[in-house]
Amino acid sequence: MEIDINIRVTGGAGQGVHTVSNLITRMVVGAGYHFHVTQDYMSRIRGGRNSQTVRIGSEPVRAGREEADILLVLNPDLLPHYLPDVGEGGFALADVPSADPPLIQAPLKEMAVQAGSTILANVAGTGAIACALGIPLETADAVFKADFKGDFFEKNRTALRLGADWAKENLPEKIRERFRMTARVHSQPIILSGNEALALGAIAGGCKFVSGYPMTPGTGILSVLANDGPSVGLLFEQAEDEIAALTMAIGAAYTGARAMVSTSGGGFALMVEALSLAGMMETPVVIVVAMRPGPATGMPTRTEQGDLEFVLSAGHGEFPRLVLTPGSPEEAFDLAQRAMDLAEEFQVPALLLTDQYLADMVVDIDPGVLDVHPVRRHIVRGDSIPRTREGKYLRHAYSESGISPMAVPGDPGITVVVDSDEHTEDGHLTEDHETRVRMVEKRLRKGAMLAGRVVPPLFAGPPNGDLLLIGFGSTKEVIEETRQILAREGRTVATVHLRQVMPFPVEEVSGIVPRYGTALTVENNARGQLARLIRSECGVRIDGTMSRYDGLPFTPATLAEDVRRKVW
Amino acid sequence: MVGRFDTDVENAWCPGCGNFGILNAVKKALEATGKQKHEIVLVSGIGQAAKLPHYVDVNVFNGLHGRALPAAAAIKMANPGLTVVVTSGDGDLYGEGGNHFLHNLRRNVDIAVFAHDNQVYGLTKGQPSPTSDAGWTGALQRAGVISGSFPPLAVALVLGCGFVARGYAADPEFTADLMLQAIRFPGFALVDILQPCVTFNKKNTYQWYGKMTYKLPSDRDVTDRGKALALAFEWEERIPLGVLYRKEKPTFEQLHPQIPGPPLFERETPEEAVRALLRRRQAVPG
DSSP states (O other), X not given: OOOEEEEEEEEEETSOHHHHHHHHHHHHHHTTOEEEEEEEOOSSSSEEEEEEEEEEESSOOOSOOSSEEEEEESSGGGHHHHGGGXXXXXXXXXXXXXXOTTEEEOOHHHHHHHHTOGGGHHHHHHHHHHHHHTOXXXXXXXXXHHHOOHHHHHHHHHHHHHHHHHHHHHSOHHHHHHHOOOOOOOOOOEEEEHHHHHHHHXXXXXXXXXXXXXXXXXXXHHHHHHHHGGXXXXXXXXXXXXXXXXXXXXXXXXXXXXXXXXXOXXXXXXXXXXXXXXXXXXXXXXXXXXXXXXXXXXXXXXXXXTTHHHHHHOSSSOOOOEEEOXXXXXXXXXXXXXXXXXXXXXXXXXXXXXXXXXXXXXXXXXXXXXOOOOOOOOBOOGGGSOOOTTSOOOTTOOOSSSOOOBOOTTOTTOOOEEESSOBOTTSOBOOOHHHHHHXXXXXXXHHHHHHTTOOOOEEESOSSEEEEEEEEGGGHHHHHHHHHHHHHXXXXXXXXXXXXXXXXXXXXXXXXXXXXXXXXXXXSSSSOHHHHXXXXXXXXXXXXXXXXXXXXXXXXXXXHHHHHHHHO | OOOXXXXXXXXXXXXXXXXXXXXXXXXXXXXXXXXXXXXXXXXXXXXXXXXXXXXXXXXXXXXXXXXXXXXXHHHHHHOTTSEEEEEEEHIIIIIITHHHHHHHHHXXXXXXXXXXXXXXXXXXXXXXXXXXXXXXXXXXXXXXOOSOOOOHHHHHHHTTOSEEEEEETTOHHHHHXXXXXXXXXXXXXXXXXXXXXTTTOSSSOHHHHHXXXXXXXXXXXOOOHHHHHHHHTOOSSOEEEEEEEEOXXXXXXXXXXXXXXXXXXXXOOOHHHHHHHHHTTBSSOO
16 A cells, blocks of 8 residues: 555543544545544543554555554553554654654643643644644544534634644654655545444344443444434334343334344343344344453453354254354445344344444445445235134244244234244244144244355455465454465465354355365454354364454454464 | 133133133223224233233233333334233232333333232242242242332332222222223333232232222322322231322323334335435535
């Protein structure tokens, strides 16, 4: 990439780290470039150590970088922690005296006071960075205008310009030369986080009922649905606990509304009995599990992929489920729509498994690449409701596919009976063993059908070679960039990105793995859960796992280095 | 005589069970609403009481233990045209589902809740329920119940429930009338129904209730919450039956801005509306 600049902004919660990142990303897009934001924050309301890393590129950026080219430190106490991040040729800005390279003292507080408010130190710092990048400030003005009124709008503008003017005078020419980005024509992209993309995908998929209990990092999805959902008639209700949340979604789904919940591992643990209920009642429902490190409360605001096996096996009893694992905001938008549709078509719970890294990742996207599929309903109404000779509707009628036509309560002439007990075709509870066998088989036939509709994994690289890297979910783009790094070094490396892990794409993966000398999974967990899954589903050899479980996401440069050390 | 709401599902209750009187009352009350079968949803959790919906020919959601209320509330939110009635046991509603009971009293969705209160866990063979009297000897409490009993009517009143009543399984006519009032009441309406358990509760028997209960005069002022609360605490010497409190307030459905309009499942998602939401996120404002 011609331009690849990594900017890290750090401060305590409440110091406006997010504002800096928001302004920079918009100015970068205004200048015709692309970006990717990684968020790293602590579980507290004020203070602590938060950072956002904005990686800017001349091409779309979809993964982060650990080494920072530009560091802005809003709380000087955090300098010792972050200063080592600054790479060769980079610089750091902080309001501290006696600065040694790469640190440059910027009078952020003084500029903020001059602009009219001490809280604007972050905006002054943003101005300095914009000057270093040589990008126009007007985009930021438009952001201020949209967000602030009157006096405060002016103060923000002033702070931004004071920062830029200071940088013009005080940043060494050499630095401004190195980071200068020539403005290019920009399209009109949108900015989406993983959570936003998933929530909007759910809306596009016809979601009309959402209940939830806040839990990081799944809460962002609830906010989008609560705030943007009303424009398409979506009803949001905050539940008293996660047990209620999923039970409510199932209640709404019983009436035919497409319904969804969003949580993280701990909240999902409470939802598990209701997951099993959806399996038994054959009620379509979508469940987002945005993973964070466990066990228990774990590290609430950090990332991990440790709940894969939990999500695959959660729920007492045997029933089919769909588990989709989006790898980017674009995929989250797409797979959320598919989850809504497939859940209803097959009358199964559909899980969307993401994590904090993807949830909080922010990127620019050309909205034209986001497909909005028409919502296809699978509910029978009126005359299309099948009835027995006696005129009865059988909610769980036996069928070859295992899918019974789903009617909803309120249709004249029929009643819809569902039960958490084993039941007869008409939904009433039974303890008859023969019926039990037929119902188990009926439900499992849906799983077999669902396996025939698997969202195939994405494959990249040569058809055979030294190394195959396999991942699921949020590691997608990190693995892809790692492949490119290693390919430039002459290695024949291929990658498999799994967008669905249940039903597992057995055929596809079984066929690919043996064609490479070494096959490794890349997983944000300690025990190589995906490797185990592939072995058990496909019976193929997986040689090991590139693991990371410190609560942080992989980055391509370090993953490439770790792979080199492990394989060659 | 075969009634409009009868089903041919085999009944699983003990002979002489108080549930029969409650079932009888539910059918009478539903008959009196004039509603069609397809307009009514009976929701329950798990337990002997929770099997009741299977014996009534209407829409049925027989969910998990303790979880009747969240399902029922959401069914009503999603399709307010349906008449939603919860009928489940004391252990289900006040024990396993205690948190949902508290918060649905606050939520005030327009549903009627009939609690079969027999002060014992019957289906699991005689353990105490949240409403068991202290000192009562259950299957697992050989020294007697130590915890104080859960006062459902008082809790409902304190949390702002607009319709609070107590029925009695042995008086289906009287209880059916309370049920009808509860169904017609706009908002969360609770009818706690005293129910002898002929197999496991040898204290709170038909004879005992016959001696202890009395009917509240029908012409009394039912809008005084303080007086209602005093009645809700009457238990040791005598037990009031009837409407303790009735006062309307705006329901969840009236207050939630997204509920007016067609039921949720009939609402469309035009592509243009989705595109508009995407455009709202454009990087450069203007």
